[in-house]
Amino acid sequence: MEHPQLPALLAACHWIGEQGWCPATGGNMSLRFNHEQCLVTESGRDKGSLTAQDFLLVDTASNHVPSGRIPSAETGLHTLIYRLYPQVTAILHTHSVNATVLSRVEKSEALVLQGYEMQKSLHGQRSHVSSVMIPIFENDQDIAALAGRVAAYAETTPLQYGFLVRGHGLYCWGQQVAEARRHLEGLEFLFQCELQRRLLEAP
Ligand SMILES: CSC[C@@H](O)[C@@H](O)C(=O)COP(=O)(O)O
Ligand SMILES: [Zn+2]
Helix, strand or coil, X not given: CCCCCHHHHHHHHHHHHHHCCCHHHCCEEEEECCCCEEEEEECXXXXXXXXXXXXXXXXXXXXXXXXXXXXXXXXXXXXXXXHHCCCCCEEEXXXXXXXXXXXXXXXXXXXXXXXXXXXXXXXCCXXXXXXXXXXXXXXXXXXXXXXXXXXXXXXXXXXXXEEEECCCEEEEEECCHHHHHHHHHHHHHHHHHHHXXXXXXXX
């Protein structure tokens, strides 16, 4: 499989593996291929050691896979984001300890980050004074049902950068692989800060 951004995505996946953010085959990654198709990781691969052969062409409208191979179990979340946001070209899904724990510690439907300079690692954020809201959706083994809830939410509140799935992990994206990777690194930094702040400030 060839795509101008695939080398950058493979490098990002290897870096993600080094960070320990995709343990035990967790996580999945994708690229927009053209107006009709995207490239999604094959299910069950070790995401830290992916090669170009581990990406499958998927029809973005129907989730159909012409090759007949088995794409990520969470393909429906990737294709939803590509359908909703034409500017998105790369999506990263990771299972870091911090995203997994923080999405459970925070009991509400969103994680609000405020007061951090690193909020400016996120597209359009200009100041630590602003609040960054990362929605948290309840985990679900029925990915079509989860995608339906994400789509319903996005009808009233456009998704930016990414969202958390409770006790599961982070989905984030960008207009290029480089932006998706910056969002992932920025959000993971913010998650770690927020977890430590909550621990240290706990009464
Ligand atoms: C290690 S089990 C995790 C999976 O259930 C899932 O959440 C995941 O992210 C990876 O699934 P995959 O089908 O390989 O894309
Ligand atoms: Zn997952």
